[in-house]
Amino acid sequence: MGFSKKHILGMEFLSSADISTILDTADNMKEISERPIKKVPTLRGKTIILFFYEPSTRTRLSFDIAAKRLSADSIALAAGGSSMVKGETLIDTARNLAAMKPDIIVLRHSSSGAPHLISRHVNASVVNAGDGMHEHPSQALLDLMTVRSAKGRLSGLKIAIIGDIAHSRVARSNIIGFTKMGAEVVVAGPPTMLPKGIETLGAKVTFKLETAIADADVIIMLRIQKERQAAFLFPSEREYARLYGLSREKLKAARPDVLIMHPGPINRGLEIAPDVADGPHSLILDQVTNGVALRMALFFLLVGGSRNAGD
Numbered sequence: 001m002g003f004s005k006k007h008i009l010g011m012e013f014l015s016s017a018d019i020s021t022i023l024d025t026a027d028n029m030k031e032i033s034e035r036p037i038k039k040v041p042t043l044r045g046k047t048i049i050l051f052f053y054e055p056s057t058r059t060r061l062s063f064d065i066a067a068k069r070l071s072a073d074s075i076a077l078a079a080g081g082s083s084m085v086k087g088e089t090l091i092d093t094a095r096n097l098a099a100m101k102p103d104i105i106v107l108r109h110s111s112s113g114a115p116h117l118i119s120r121h122v123n124a125s126v127v128n129a130g131d132g133m134h135e136h137p138s139q140a141l142l143d144l145m146t147v148r149s150a151k152g153r154l155s156g157l158k159i160a161i162i163g164d165i166a167h168s169r170v171a172r173s174n175i176i177g178f179t180k181m182g183a184e185v186v187v188a189g190p191p192t193m194l195p196k197g198i199e200t201l202g203a204k205v206t207f208k209l210e211t212a213i214a215d216a217d218v219i220i221m222l223r224i225q226k227e228r229q230a231a232f233l234f235p236s237e238r239e240y241a242r243l244y245g246l247s248r249e250k251l252k253a254a255r256p257d258v259l260i261m262h263p264g265p266i267n268r269g270l271e272i273a274p275d276v277a278d279g280p281h282s283l284i285l286d287q288v289t290n291g292v293a294l295r296m297a298l299f300f301l302l303v304g305g306s307r308n309a310g311d
């Protein structure tokens with residue numbers, strides 16, 4: 001199997017072999033969630049701290065469920081309930097968490113690089129659960145898992161990523177991950193939402209949704225991140241939905257077997273129409289299901305030792 005990484009900080013630090021090992025392990029983990037008793041003793045005695053400095057539904061719960069399905073002890077800490085509200089710094093907080101001897105710290109933070117920073121001050125493995133506008137590696141890995149499972153391969157596929165690329169850590173991690181695995185990535189959005197230099201990550205760029213989706217195998221729609229935009233980067237939401245929202249009408253320009261994904265949460269009617277999000281092409285809830293298995297795989301590979309996955 002061969003996985004030697006101590007931390008999961010970003011897709012940029014994973015090789016294609018690392019990614020294949022993670023996806024293979026996650027495929028094996030998936031079956032545990034189908035059992036009547038969804039629990040194995042693999043990580044009994046391990047302690048996992050989930051420190052979420054930003055809101056989260058899918059990522060936080062699936063990391064927590066993943067820990068529990070592997071019998072690890074997981075403890076969730078939100079920034080609002082921590083002593084950071086009294087002025088304690090992130091490094092001091094991390095050093096105090098580390099003093100309690102956790103095996104893994106999962107961190108979501110609004111600042112790019114926060115997980116990298118704490119990884120230099122703790123002995124535990126650190127997993128980046130989303131840092132600012134930088135990376136969201138576990139989301140990219142579950143997206144890769146979902147596409148590989150549906151299509152049987154990643155190499156040679158065309159992936160279209162549409163929307164607010166500038167503020168999306170998911171887009172950045174997905175561009176790196178899909179291109180490392182031999183897929184072609186094209187990004188589309190209004191010029192104000194396409195950051196300069198995004199091509200250097202390996203993506204092609206277009207301003208037209210129709211051009212991006214024309215021969216795509218997979219379309220990944222992104223949430224408009226209003227909380228990270230000082231002002232809405234488009235004249236109106238209605239105009240954005242008309243030009244960049246994925247509707248059934250626009251889908252006519254795509255392949256009949258195209259798959260549609262979205263990391264969530266969804267702005268229904270803005271970046272994606274409800275009947276497309278819930279329609280036959282959609283893998284959005286498969287992404288959530290796979291997120292649990294993928295995060296079980298990460299915990300297992302980081303601290304699972306010599307046991308077999310699924311034991």
Ligand code: CP
Pocket residue numbers: 055056057058059060130139263264265
């Ligand atoms: N995809 C994702 O990160 O969702 P949450 O913000 O709900 O965790």
